[in-house]
Structure formats: structure tokens, C-alpha cells
Amino acid sequence: MSLLVIVLSVFGTVCFTIMAVFSRNQGKETQERISRALGQKEIAVEEDRRSLSERVLRPLLHKFARRLTDLTPQRQREQMTTKLSAAGLSSQWEEAEWKGLQYAISILLCLIFFGIFSLINTPFLTRIEMGLIGFIIGYMLPVYWLKAKAKQRQNEIEKTLPDILDLLTVSVEAGLGFDAALLKVAEKQKGVLAEEFLGVLQEIKMGRPRREALRDLVKRNKPAEDLNNLIASLVQADQLGISIGGVLRNQAIQIRQKQRQRVEEKAQKAPVKMMIPLVFFVFPTIFIIVIGPAAIQIIEMLK
Structure with a gap:
């Protein structure tokens, strides 16, 4: 019974820690509205009233993860940062905090598995x-979830890129500057790519060169090949002084051709994928229906 109490206590503590970390952004929008309605003095007081996760749990998780990641090679840290950026979580999670959450989930499942097999009286070696x-x-689990999140983000970018690129092309050819066209896209469109373009505009307004802001956009979304090709063409056009409108139109045509080729490729793979259910599920059923009665009659005749 004491072992069960210990396992449940640790399970509750770790679950509370993970839930507190994930809920750190809840109520943020409400606080911003209150801050806009109140003065600067009230804002300072509101900042002092941070949640428990912001004041205690998140710093503890950060310190715990920082000590663990100090032993991690620099190359693996850079890879983790790249994965977080590809999944769109770089602004919410640091590499050390994500690593700490990963270890916390590992310890939690380790204790759960150990406790379950302890309750059913299995050998100690089996429990270990x-x-x-x-x-x-x-x-x-967090690794696969991060990959799935990055893949979902990449698919969303590839899906919305042609429409956004058409709007961007029309805006530039109508006489707007490139920055104004990006602002128009961010206002009219929704999704990951529109938010990324809005972030680029904010960096440009803060005084950062356009080329560097666009290159950072590529670094944050490396898996999106079409977006990377578009940004590379825009940077090259900016360096050589080529008309951006023509570059955008050519890129829009090429990206739509690539998407059409991807759809055709998936359509060609469909018959091959259908062979598995056909061979193992459909064909046996057809054989039983067609040959079954004849086989029964042959067996009766042979008796």
C-alpha cells in the first residue's frame, strides 16, 4: 500500500507540473485587455500577480532542464531548436524547457509502469x-508529437502558399510596395504563413534588413521547400534589382505546377495502396462467395 501511495503522489505531482506548464498562456488575452483599459501602475501590479507556474514551476523546470542539457552536445541542442522552430513552438518553448518536459514525461511513465506491474505482483526484474x-x-512520445506538429505545419504552409502568393502578386502589380503587399496579405489571410509574414513585417519595422528577416523566415520553416524557394528568389531579386512582381508571378506558376505534380503522384500511388486491402480482405470474401457453394457440392459428391 505504501508503494501505491508513493506512485500516486509522484504521478499527481508530475501531472500537476505538466498541466501548470501547459496552461501558462491561459488568461493572457484577458490580461491584455485589462492592461489596455487600466494605467501603467495597474499593469505593474498585474505583472507581480503571476500564476504559480510562472513564478515557481516553470523556473524549476527550466533549472532542471538546464542542468540536463548542459551534458547534451551542442549539435543536438541546435537540432532541437530547429525542430521547435519547424513546429512553430520556438516562441513558446525554449530548448531546455522542452527537454525538461520530455524527461518529466519519461519519469512519469516509468513510475506508472513500475507501479502497475508492482500491484500485480510480478518479479522485481520484470518491474525494472x-x-x-x-x-x-x-x-x-514528445519527439513523435513534435514531428507530427512540424509535418502538419508544413502541409498547411504548402496548402495556403499558392493563394497567398496570388494575392501578393496582385497587390505588387497593383502598385503596392512589397512591405505593403505583405501587410495586405497578413490582413486578408489567416493561418501559419500569414502569421509568419506578419512577423517579418514587425522585424522590418524594428529596423532589421528585409533580407535578414526573410532568411530567418526560411530558417524557421526549413521543411517547407516551396516557401524556401520563394524566399530565395525574392532575396536574389532584391539583391539584383529585378522586378519583384515578375518573380512572384513566375513562382506562383511553378508552385502550382509542383502541387499538381504532387497530386498526380499521390493518385498514381493509390492503386498500389489499395492492393493490400483488396488482397487480404476483398478477394478472400469474393472467393468464398463464388467458390464456396461449388466446393461444398464437390465435397458432398465425393463422399
């Missing part, structure tokens, strides 16, 4: 093995 399996599963 299942605890290690739980630790590995908990360590790999």
Missing part, C-alpha cells in the same frame, strides 16, 4: 524492465 520501457516510451 517495464519501468525502462515506460521511460523510453515517455522519451519518444
Whole structure:
């Protein structure tokens, strides 16, 4: 019973920590509205009234993760930062905090697996093995979730890029400057790409060169090949003084051709993928219906 109490206590503590970290942004919009309605003095008081996760749990998770990541090679840290950027989480999570959350989930699943197999009176070695399996599963779950998030973000960018590029082309050819056209896109469109373009505009307004802001956009979204080609063409056109409108129109045509080719490629793969359910599920059923009665009659005749 004491072991069960310890496991449940640790389980509750870790769950509370993870929930507190994930809920750090709740109520942010309401606080901003209150801050706009009140004066600067009230804003300072509101900043002092931070939640428990912001004042205690998040710093503890950060310190815990910082000590663990000090032992991690620099190359792996850069890879983790790139993955967070590709998933759109670089502004919400630091590399050390994400690593700490990964270890917290691993320890949580390790204790859960160990506690479950302790309650069913399995050998101690089996408990240790299942605890290690739980630790590995908990360590790999955030990795796969991050990959899925990055893939989803990449698909959304590739899906919305042609429409946004058409609007950008029309705006530039109508006489707007490139920055004004980006602002028009950010106002009219919604989604990941519109938010990225709005971030580029904010960096340009803060005094950063347009080329560097666009290159950072590429670094944050490396998996999106079409976006990377577009930004590379825009940077080259800016360096050589080429008309941006013509470049945008050519890129729009090329991107739509690539998307059409991707759709055709998926359509060509469909028959091959359909062979598996056909061979293992449909064909056996057809054989049973067609050959079954004849086989029964042949067996009766042979008796």
C-alpha cells in the first residue's frame, strides 16, 4: 500500500507540473485587455500577480532542464531548436524547457509502469524492465508529437502558399510596395504563413534588413521547400534589382505546377495502396462467395 501511495503522489505531482506548464498562456488575452483599459501602475501590479507556474514551476523546470542539457552536445541542442522552430513552438518553448518536459514525461511513465506491474505482483526484474520501457516510451512520445506538429505545419504552409502568393502578386502589380503587399496579405489571410509574414513585417519595422528577416523566415520553416524557394528568389531579386512582381508571378506558376505534380503522384500511388486491402480482405470474401457453394457440392459428391 505504501508503494501505491508513493506512485500516486509522484504521478499527481508530475501531472500537476505538466498541466501548470501547459496552461501558462491561459488568461493572457484577458490580461491584455485589462492592461489596455487600466494605467501603467495597474499593469505593474498585474505583472507581480503571476500564476504559480510562472513564478515557481516553470523556473524549476527550466533549472532542471538546464542542468540536463548542459551534458547534451551542442549539435543536438541546435537540432532541437530547429525542430521547435519547424513546429512553430520556438516562441513558446525554449530548448531546455522542452527537454525538461520530455524527461518529466519519461519519469512519469516509468513510475506508472513500475507501479502497475508492482500491484500485480510480478518479479522485481520484470518491474525494472517495464519501468525502462515506460521511460523510453515517455522519451519518444514528445519527439513523435513534435514531428507530427512540424509535418502538419508544413502541409498547411504548402496548402495556403499558392493563394497567398496570388494575392501578393496582385497587390505588387497593383502598385503596392512589397512591405505593403505583405501587410495586405497578413490582413486578408489567416493561418501559419500569414502569421509568419506578419512577423517579418514587425522585424522590418524594428529596423532589421528585409533580407535578414526573410532568411530567418526560411530558417524557421526549413521543411517547407516551396516557401524556401520563394524566399530565395525574392532575396536574389532584391539583391539584383529585378522586378519583384515578375518573380512572384513566375513562382506562383511553378508552385502550382509542383502541387499538381504532387497530386498526380499521390493518385498514381493509390492503386498500389489499395492492393493490400483488396488482397487480404476483398478477394478472400469474393472467393468464398463464388467458390464456396461449388466446393461444398464437390465435397458432398465425393463422399
